Amino acid sequence: MTIQEKILLNQYTTFRIGGPARFFCVAQNEDDLIEAIGFSKKKKIPFFILGGGSNILVSDVGFPGIVIKMEMKGVTYAEDGNDVRVTAAAGENWDSLVQATVDRGLFGFENLSLIPGTVGAAPVQNIGAYGSEIKDVIESVYVLDVLKDEYKTLKNSDCKFAYRTSLFKEEPGRYVVLSTTCILKKKGGLNIGYKDVQEYFSFKKIKEPTLKQVRDAVVEIRTRKLPDIREYGTAGSFFKNVIVSQTKAQELIAKYPEMIVHAVNDKKVKIPLAWILDHACGFRGVKKGNVGTYKNQALVLINYGNATAQEITDLAQKMVDTVYEKTGIEIFPEVEYVQ
Numbered sequence: 001m002t003i004q005e006k007i008l009l010n011q012y013t014t015f016r017i018g019g020p021a022r023f024f025c026v027a028q029n030e031d032d033l034i035e036a037i038g039f040s041k042k043k044k045i046p047f048f049i050l051g052g053g054s055n056i057l058v059s060d061v062g063f064p065g066i067v068i069k070m071e072m073k074g075v076t077y078a079e080d081g082n083d084v085r086v087t088a089a090a091g092e093n094w095d096s097l098v099q100a101t102v103d104r105g106l107f108g109f110e111n112l113s114l115i116p117g118t119v120g121a122a123p124v125q126n127i128g129a130y131g132s133e134i135k136d137v138i139e140s141v142y143v144l145d146v147l148k149d150e151y152k153t154l155k156n157s158d159c160k161f162a163y164r165t166s167l168f169k170e171e172p173g174r175y176v177v178l179s180t181t182c183i184l185k186k187k188g189g190l191n192i193g194y195k196d197v198q199e200y201f202s203f204k205k206i207k208e209p210t211l212k213q214v215r216d217a218v219v220e221i222r223t224r225k226l227p228d229i230r231e232y233g234t235a236g237s238f239f240k241n242v243i244v245s246q247t248k249a250q251e252l253i254a255k256y257p258e259m260i261v262h263a264v265n266d267k268k269v270k271i272p273l274a275w276i277l278d279h280a281c282g283f284r285g286v287k288k289g290n291v292g293t294y295k296n297q298a299l300v301l302i303n304y305g306n307a308t309a310q311e312i313t314d315l316a317q318k319m320v321d322t323v324y325e326k327t328g329i330e331i332f333p334e335v336e337y338v339q
């Protein structure tokens with residue numbers, strides 16, 4: 001494995017932003033990974049595990065340690081009655097895996113279609129979309145525990161999955177995901193209750209969609225709503241949705257009666273941040289200099305030219321401050337800042 005020096009990270013992030021990594025390498029197998037981590041220990045420098053770079057904002061000065069790009073490949077399928085155990089290596093492209101499983105007629109990944117990035121990153125923030133999360137189908141995650149210097153198979157219940165978070169986010173740098181094993185179904189139910197998906201099928205007059213039609217629906221809805229990463233520099237939704245108490249939600253509904261909220265349980269309510277950014281704060285489609293938000297989605301920040309990480313963080317801070325001023329809600333980034 002070659003360890004390179006001073007490699008610009010903007011070419012490895014979907015934001016197309018980021019200064020140089022002091023060192024950079026590609027891990028194609030476990031030996032490469034061990035060698036790269038050994039290098040970081042010997043040099044007493046930090047390491048950063050990189051997948052597809054679709055959920056990070058790398059600082060303009062870059063990263064002072066070694067960036068390890070995960071490119072381990074391989075997918076296996078093991079049948080067990082109606083269950084099929086799908087084990088995929090960390091460097092596999094997530095959406096190619098979704099496509100392959102739908103092609104095989106396996107139920108479970110279809111709502112998570114078209115999410116950019118790698119398999120290894122998917123459990124890190126517990127990717128979710130259209131009413132599904134990867135935690136719903138994960139059986140186990142095979143990791144290298146860097147702290148204890150050992151390989152481990154973590155069960156779903158060990159992974160502390162919650163909305164856009166997990167054990168891997170809680171203890172950053174400790175676990176490197178090598179592969180994930182998910183249980184998909186040969187005969188399964190479809191989750192088409194999400195508003196956008198329901199509207200899509202009622203418009204198309206399809207009462208009982210097939211698995212493939214659900215994937216096609218999600219792909220079409222996403223393509224309409226979200227920017228194409230081949231065209232725009234972006235990391236998708238920059239902020240997480242907000243979960244507040246019933247009391248806070250009632251206060252906001254009194255101020256913004258058209259806002260539609262979703263009950264999480266009898267105490268907590270999920271507030272649609274995109275709606276607040278758009279209707280209460282006027283942030284949809286703004287553009288100033290090299291940065292702005294997407295014309296169809298105020299949650300999505302865009303690098304419209306040669307934006308710096310500083311310009312993105314300045315806009316993000318302005319959004320945080322405005323939301324607080326208008327609603328009293330504190331919002332937090334989903335995108336991770338790497339420096």
Ligand SMILES: Cc1cc2nc3c(=O)[nH]c(=O)nc-3n(C[C@H](O)[C@H](O)[C@H](O)COP(=O)(O)OP(=O)(O)OC[C@H]3O[C@@H](n4cnc5c(N)ncnc54)[C@H](O)[C@@H]3O)c2cc1C
Nearest residue numbers: 049051052053054055116117118120121127128177235236
């Ligand atoms: C247009 C667009 C739409 C998106 N839509 C969604 C969406 O609907 N739902 C959603 O949840 N996300 C969405 N995202 C965010 C992003 O695609 C996901 O978070 C994805 O899982 C990130 O994968 P990645 O390989 O690019 O990770 P990276 O950005 O490279 O890394 C993200 C984090 O994971 C860590 N990591 C990566 N690989 C490993 C590994 N093997 N082991 C341990 N840690 C690792 C990194 O160190 C970093 O902390 C979207 C992004 C874009 C650009």
